[in-house]
Amino acid sequence: MKKRVLCVYDGGRRLLKDDMMLNSEYEVRVALPGNDRSYVTDLDVQTMKRANGVLSATEEERGPWIPDNILDFDNLDEFIA
Numbered sequence: 001m002k003k004r005v006l007c008v009y010d011g012g013r014r015l016l017k018d019d020m021m022l023n024s025e026y027e028v029r030v031a032l033p034g035n036d037r038s039y040v041t042d043l044d045v046q047t048m049k050r051a052n053g054v055l056s057a058t059e060e061e062r063g064p065w066i067p068d069n070i071l072d073f074d075n076l077d078e079f080i081a
Contacts, residue, residue: 002027006047008054013065016054020047 002024008016022043030045032038 002043004043004047006051008051010055010062015057015062016051018050 002022004020004022006016006018006020007014020043028042029039030042032040
């Protein structure tokens with residue numbers, strides 16, 4: 001099994017986090033030109049397309065920023081209570 005984690009950031013704002021698991025016997029490898037040992041998988045290509053789609057979204061499509069990292073809060077005790 002292979003695991004891919006895609007995290008897309010816009011500065012300090014995390015736009016997307018996605019975990020994907022793939023059995024390596026089902027992956028499709030495409031050879032890169034110039035080197036017989038280099039390849040890219042179909043999952044890698046789809047992952048990059050998803051990241052590009054998220055990064056090319058407008059501010060309206062992205063929506064308001066809601067912080068999801070509690071370490072960014074100044075008063076952690078007030079957040080937990």
